[in-house]
Amino acid sequence: MTTALHFDVGSVRVAPATVLAPMEGITDRAFRRLIRTLGGCGLTVTEFVSSDQLSRQNRRAWQMAELDADEHPVSIQIYGRDPDAMARAAAYCQGLGADIVDLNLGCPSKAVTGGCSGSALMKEPALAEAIFRAVKAAIDVPMTVKMRLGWDEGSLNAPLIAGLAEGAGASMVAVHGRTRMQMYRGVADWRGVRAVKQAVGIPVVVNGDVLTVDDALRALAESGADGVMVGRGALRDPWILRRIADRLAGRAPYAPPLEDRRAHLLRYFDILREDSHDDRRAIGRMKKVTGYFTRGLPFGADLRQTIYHSHAVDPIYAAVDAYFERLAQSGIDDGFARVHPDDETPDRATDARRLERAS
Numbered sequence: 318m319t320t321a322l323h324f325d326v327g328s329v330r331v332a333p334a335t336v337l338a339p340m341e342g343i344t345d346r347a348f349r350r351l352i353r354t355l356g357g358c359g360l361t362v363t364e365f366v367s368s369d370q371l372s373r374q375n376r377r378a379w380q381m382a383e384l385d386a387d388e389h390p391v392s393i394q395i396y397g398r399d400p401d402a403m404a405r406a407a408a409y410c411q412g413l414g415a416d417i418v419d420l421n422l423g424c425p426s427k428a429v430t431g432g433c434s435g436s437a438l439m440k441e442p443a444l445a446e447a448i449f450r451a452v453k454a455a456i457d458v459p460m461t462v463k464m465r466l467g468w469d470e471g472s473l474n475a476p477l478i479a480g481l482a483e484g485a486g487a488s489m490v491a492v493h494g495r496t497r498m499q500m501y502r503g504v505a506d507w508r509g510v511r512a513v514k515q516a517v518g519i520p521v522v523v524n525g526d527v528l529t530v531d532d533a534l535r536a537l538a539e540s541g542a543d544g545v546m547v548g549r550g551a552l553r554d555p556w557i558l559r560r561i562a563d564r565l566a567g568r569a570p571y572a573p574p575l576e577d578r579r580a581h582l583l584r585y586f587d588i589l590r591e592d593s594h595d596d597r598r599a600i601g602r603m604k605k606v607t608g609y610f611t612r613g614l615p616f617g618a619d620l621r622q623t624i625y626h627s628h629a630v631d632p633i634y635a636a637v638d639a640y641f642e643r644l645a646q647s648g649i650d651d652g653f654a655r656v657h658p659d660d661e662t663p664d665r666a667t668d669a670r671r672l673e674r675a676s
């Protein structure tokens with residue numbers, strides 16, 4: 318079994334060897350701060366930001382790339398198809414304080430691949446390489462690339478793309494163990510990531526379907542990767558990175574008491590409101606994250622039902638408070654532990670179907 322404790326992305330040490338995956342619509346400053354506060358996260362990554370919009374000074378794009386002053390190490394992820402625009406955007410990101418600039422070659426969304434960026438770039442290795450080289454020449458901080466295994470089963474070219482990235486000066490690659498055509502269907506192939514690890518000398522991070530601490534250990538062992546990246550697992554259980562880090566360090570994984578769960582969800586709401594400037598956006602994110610957070614939990618459906626119909630902040634706070642009170646009064650203080658056990662695989666098929674509907 319691997320004992321990944323840390324890895325280096327160029328001059329940036331990632332310790333512990335755990336990464337919060339970029340998730341558009343989720344991993345904004347507030348969510349990243351929540352995860353950092355809980356501990357165990359070696360690196361955070363922003364939502365993807367359009368290089369074209371950054372270059373055109375689009376206000377929303379700049380907000381998406383905003384970082385907390387104490388958020389280190391942090392990576393800003395950009396996407397696009399024009400090497401010059403990507404290079405300019407990367408330089409802006411460096412100016413904004415990014416420790417790392419990450420390039421998105423993994424997004425399956427038609428809005429992104431339709432414009433020939435995201436995972437579609439995996440079908441155009443020459444263009445991908447031109448982008449890597451242009452970006453690398455524009456920044457001093459390390460450059461990394463996030464990709465899938467390939468476009469489809471017939472073109473599993475992640476080792477080739479990772480090699481081109483390394484040749485152009487990339488300092489790490491993260492690989493989601495699915496193809497573009499799989500979207501979020503099926504199960505992530507952690508063994509498939511091993512081919513990338515064998516092809517390059519830079520650190521490789523394994524990603525996809527890590528929902529429990531045991532999953533993380535299996536993903537690391539099967540891929541031989543240097544670190545593990547978690548996306549949806551951190552929405553179901555925001556403590557998962559801390560718990561993985563505990564296990565990697567030989568400690569018993571932290572099991573947050575119910576009060577911690579309540580306090581941190583409400584604190585996340587506070588940060589969202591501070592950051593959002595307008596309550597409508599904050600309310601949308603509160604609903605989304607609470608929905609993930611309570612899936613499969615006792616009375617979770619009732620809570621979701623209540624907050625989905627709320628149009629103001631106060632009733633959402635009140636509903637979450639009442640929900641945790643109800644759990645406590647029902648004597649359920651290990652509800653989360655039962656839903657997120659360390660040694661059991663949750664229902665991935667249901668998760669995958671839900672995501673596919675959402676994407």
Ligand SMILES: Cc1cc2nc3c(=O)[nH]c(=O)nc-3n(C[C@H](O)[C@H](O)[C@H](O)COP(=O)(O)O)c2cc1C
Pocket residue numbers: 338339340341342343363364365394421423424463493524525526527546547548549550672
């Ligand atoms: C809601 C959502 C938004 C995502 N947005 C991004 C993104 O902006 N950039 C990116 O590289 N990947 C994005 N992804 C993919 C994740 O980073 C990750 O590769 C994928 O979800 C598999 O990991 P997981 O099973 O741990 O979630 C997104 C995934 C989800 C579910």
